[in-house]
Amino acid sequence: MAIIIKPIVTEKMTKLGETLNRYGFKVQKNANKIEVKKAVEALYNVTVTDVNTFIIPAKNKSRFTKSGVISGKTSAYKKAIVTLKEGDRIDFYSNI
Numbered sequence: 001m002a003i004i005i006k007p008i009v010t011e012k013m014t015k016l017g018e019t020l021n022r023y024g025f026k027v028q029k030n031a032n033k034i035e036v037k038k039a040v041e042a043l044y045n046v047t048v049t050d051v052n053t054f055i056i057p058a059k060n061k062s063r064f065t066k067s068g069v070i071s072g073k074t075s076a077y078k079k080a081i082v083t084l085k086e087g088d089r090i091d092f093y094s095n096i
Contacts, residue, residue, distance in 0.1 A: 003031045003039040007092055008079065020083070023090050027053070027080045036080045044090050050083040 008024035016022040027036055033051040040048050055078050062071040084090070 003028055003035050004043065005077075007090075009092055016081075017090070021086065021088070022081055022083050025080045025082065027078050029055070029076075029078045031078065031080075033080075036082065040082050046088040046090060047085040048082055049085050052081045052083075054079055 005026040005028065008026060010024075013024040016024070023040075025036070025040070027039075031039075031053075033053055036053065037048045037051050040046065056076060058076040059074045060071065061073060062069055
């Protein structure tokens with residue numbers, strides 16, 4: 001089972017990557033900081049200096065349709081923000 005599920009590519013995370021050299025990843029819920037660090041270093045060939053992890057809680061969502069109110073919820077997930085050594089970069093768009 002892979003530790004890293006997918007990188008988070010949003011406007012906010014792209015700005016953090018450009019200015020502070022920090023990148024976000026969606027990771028397995030049972031992964032710890034050491035495992036995330038090793039996985040990022042192995043996958044992208046960079047040196048990780050710091051890892052911050054936190055769990056994003058589930059949110060209730062509802063929408064109004066012709067047939068009535070449909071309610072549900074988003075799933076909770078764990079997010080890791082990884083700080084890289086000065087000079088290292090991750091290019092998510094190189095495979096496109």
